[in-house]
Amino acid sequence: MGSYAVLYREMLLFKYKLMRLGYVFYSVSTPILYLLAFGLGFGSRVQIPDYGAFLIQGIVCMSSMTNSFNMVSVSVGMGRLHSGEFQTVLTSPVSAPSVMGGLVLSGIIRGLFASSMILLAGFFVFHVIPFTALGLFALVLNTAFFSAAGVIIGVVIDDMENHAVLTNFIIMPMAFFSGTFYPVDFLPHWLQKVVWLLPLSHANKLIRVGELNSTTITSFILLSGLTLICFIAGTLMLDRYTE
Amino acid sequence: MLLEVMNVRKTYGKVVAVDDVSFNIGKGEIFGLLGENGAGKTTTIKMLSTLARPDSGRILLNGKDVQKYRRDTRRRIAVVSQDMNLGYELSVFEVLYIYALLRGIRNSRKLIDDTIAKLGMTEKRNAKVGTLSGGQKRRVMVARAMLSGAELIFMDEPTIGLDPAVRREMWEMIRQMQADGRSILLTTHYTDEAEYLCGRVAIMERGRIVSMDTPQSLIDCAGAFAVDINSRTLLFRDCASADEYIAKESLTGQKVRQTKLDDVLVSSIGRAV
Numbered sequence: 149m150g151s152y153a154v155l156y157r158e159m160l161l162f163k164y165k166l167m168r169l170g171y172v173f174y175s176v177s178t179p180i181l182y183l184l185a186f187g188l189g190f191g192s193r194v195q196i197p198d199y200g201a202f203l204i205q206g207i208v209c210m211s212s213m214t215n216s217f218n219m220v221s222v223s224v225g226m227g228r229l230h231s232g233e234f235q236t237v238l239t240s241p242v243s244a245p246s247v248m249g250g251l252v253l254s255g256i257i258r259g260l261f262a263s264s265m266i267l268l269a270g271f272f273v274f275h276v277i278p279f280t281a282l283g284l285f286a287l288v289l290n291t292a293f294f295s296a297a298g299v300i301i302g303v304v305i306d307d308m309e310n311h312a313v314l315t316n317f318i319i320m321p322m323a324f325f326s327g328t329f330y331p332v333d334f335l336p337h338w339l340q341k342v343v344w345l346l347p348l349s350h351a352n353k354l355i356r357v358g359e360l361n362s363t364t365i366t367s368f369i370l371l372s373g374l375t376l377i378c379f380i381a382g383t384l385m386l387d388r389y390t391e
Numbered sequence: 392m393l394l395e396v397m398n399v400r401k402t403y404g405k406v407v408a409v410d411d412v413s414f415n416i417g418k419g420e421i422f423g424l425l426g427e428n429g430a431g432k433t434t435t436i437k438m439l440s441t442l443a444r445p446d447s448g449r450i451l452l453n454g455k456d457v458q459k460y461r462r463d464t465r466r467r468i469a470v471v472s473q474d475m476n477l478g479y480e481l482s483v484f485e486v487l488y489i490y491a492l493l494r495g496i497r498n499s500r501k502l503i504d505d506t507i508a509k510l511g512m513t514e515k516r517n518a519k520v521g522t523l524s525g526g527q528k529r530r531v532m533v534a535r536a537m538l539s540g541a542e543l544i545f546m547d548e549p550t551i552g553l554d555p556a557v558r559r560e561m562w563e564m565i566r567q568m569q570a571d572g573r574s575i576l577l578t579t580h581y582t583d584e585a586e587y588l589c590g591r592v593a594i595m596e597r598g599r600i601v602s603m604d605t606p607q608s609l610i611d612c613a614g615a616f617a618v619d620i621n622s623r624t625l626l627f628r629d630c631a632s633a634d635e636y637i638a639k640e641s642l643t644g645q646k647v648r649q650t651k652l653d654d655v656l657v658s659s660i661g662r663a664v
Contacts, residue, residue, distance in 0.1 A: 153492030157478070160489075164480045232476035236535075239440050240493035241466040391443045 150242030154250025157237075158223060162258060176265040179211040183270060186329055196331065200274030205283070205355045206328035208263045208270070212287055213348055216259035217294040217301075217319060220251055224302025225311055244387035248299060248379060255295020256288060263287060280358035289371050290351035296378035303385045327352040347374050393418050393543060393574050394439070399448035401434055408434040410598040412448070416543070416574050421565065423589035424578040425656055431598040432578035433473060436545045439576065440470045452543065466494075469541035471532045473548045479521035483512060483531055486520060490535045499538070506534050510564070526557035533564050537571075544568060546577045550584060562588055582652040592652070596660040610650045613658055617650040618642075624654050 165171040187203050196202050227234030237247055271277055279287070305311050325335065326348035332340055343349045350367035357364045394416040401409040409431040416422045424432045437443035439450060441461045450457045457464040477486050484503060491499035507516050510530045520528060529549060536544045546565070550558040558581075565575060565588055579585055585592050586606045593603040602609060614626030616633045620642065627633035633647040 149492060149495055149497075153489060156492060157481075157489045160485055161478070161480060231478070232472055232474035233478055235442060235470075235472065236476055236490070237493060239442060239465055239468070239470050240490075241462050241495060242493055243462065389442075391437055 150240075150246030151250040151253065153240075153242060154237060154247050155253050158251065158254030159257065161223070162219075162254070162261075172265075175215055175262050176211070176269075179207045179262070179266050180269045182329070183207050183266065183273065187273060194330070198276075198278075200270070201276050201278035202356065203329065204267065204270035204274060204276065205278055206352055208266045208279075209287065209290060209348065209352050209355055210323045210326075210328045211266050212259040212263045212291045213294045213351075214319060214323065215262035216255040216291040217298045218315065219258045220255040220295045220298030221302040221305075221311060222308075223254075224251065224299055225305050225308055228302065229306070229308060238386070238389055244383045247386050248296070248383040251299050252292055252295040252379065252382075255298055256291040259291030259295065260288070263291075279355065282360060282364075283355040283358045286351050286354035286368075286371070289354075289375055290348070293347055293351075293371060293375040293378055296375060296382050299382040300378060300385060303382070303389065322346050322348050325349075327356075347371055392416070393420075393453060394576070395449075395451040395454075396435075396439070397449045397451075399435070399438060399445045399450060401431075401438060401443060401445050407598050409438070409445075412595075412598070412600055414593050414600065414603060416576060418542075418574055419569060419572055420591070421569055421575045421577060421589045423585040423592040424576065424595055425580075425582065425585050425592055425652075426578075426595035427580070427660065429597075430595040432595055433547055434598075435595075436470070436547050436576070436578060440468055440545055441465060467542045469536040469539035469544045471536050471544065471546040471549050473551065475525075475528045475532070477520045477528060477531055480519060482517045482519055483507065483523070483534075484516050486531060487534060487538055491538055494539050496538070496540070502538065506538050509537070510534050526553050526560070529553060529557070529561060530564070533561070533568075537564075537568060541573065543574045543576070546575060548578055548580065550579065550581065558584070582656055586652045594656055594659045601659050602655075606652050609655045610652060613650060613655040615650050616647050617654050618645050618647055620645060624657065626650055626654060626658060 183203060187200055190199065224234055267277055301311065301314060325339070325343050326332070326346050332343050332349055335343060350371045353367045354364050354371065360368060392415045396412060396414050399409055399412045412435060414422070424435060426432055434443060438445050439457065441457055441464055444458060452464050452467060455463060487503045487506065488499065491503060496502065507513055510533065512527065512530060515523065515527060520531065523531070533549070550561050553561065562584065565577070569575060577588060589606060591604060592606050592609060593600045595601070604612065614628050616627045616630050618625045618627070618633050618637060625636065627636065630647055637645050
């Protein structure tokens, strides 16, 4: 019931956001713009077979990351630092794992909602839905990881300006260098090693390969492990939260 | 005792927010914490409601350490915060429904509607919180506390910024909660509020409790008779002493009046609040 309470609140707020066109525009317009600009502009000139499908997979993955992370971290951060609504949750009898569960679930739903919008747009432009069952699972895993990371950031920041700094210096570079628009192999060798450390690159790999084999099993274990670590860390931070 | 606070201290860096504070609250009691901004009232509430950990000292609720038994504590308390922490996009009903879910109250719809009716807000049931007046928002916050079924309610300056008529309405709601068997810790700037509502009052100054008793005992102890001289107020134990002082100082136009809790507060902390 505790997780449901947190999820219900987040979903109600999400519903009201969706009813304002500005939100829908904000969350999906930029990815769709990328899809059209890169897909239609570079599409036939890039040395990547079926670049349309490649691009859809990358942009869906990126959107799931930004939406899950931003929505959860802003909700927690603003609720803590400005409205004080989050303190109402923290002083309720709901356990920390339940609060964490509710928040992560809300992030997953928000991330998947944005992803489905991009998929729909991609289908209209390129007539493909390039996702296998494992690809979809990897997408869920990706949203879970970034939602959990969003909770951690929302709890840690002491100012919403810090949130903007984190988004600009960590989330945005991750979106551009983790294989969203082109394969990681195109990058210099030293940068590939850095990118290997970024969770989004593993999510992209899993989504694109679409099956568990010797090249994707490491990515699967890493992404699952990181999600679990973030979930536990976020839960502990909520449990030990103090002002 | 329902709540026992023993020698609690809290610092933020080099700033001592709460220093060696001790008091207790009995069942069904309204206890007031009075003091100016920065006196340590909100920090005290944060520690009591498990949002902040004391550096030293103990806080027991029903004999159990509130930090050690945080979930149990949270089941027994409700907080009416100073901030309007309601969710401006949500309706009154939704705010209360979410709160009921957080408190684990099942089949809460009727209970919520009854609470809304009790506070005279039935016509605002589906109104967005953002469209409500300050007084109505405060009422929704009180409604949450009423709904919670908590034994002990912390109210952090619940009437701040409200007009006099709405403040008095709020006082009656607080009285009603007491009549329902709840204990209440109320922090306030307003001495008339503390005098009207509180069985006992503690005056806080720079993180410390400087005096604590019933409002009348605090007045009697400080001097039940007062003489205003410009912006100063002198307190006297009896009327004769006050008259004698006026005569001795040849003060013209000054009259002896009954001391108010406000005068005690000013004399306790050494300056006007």
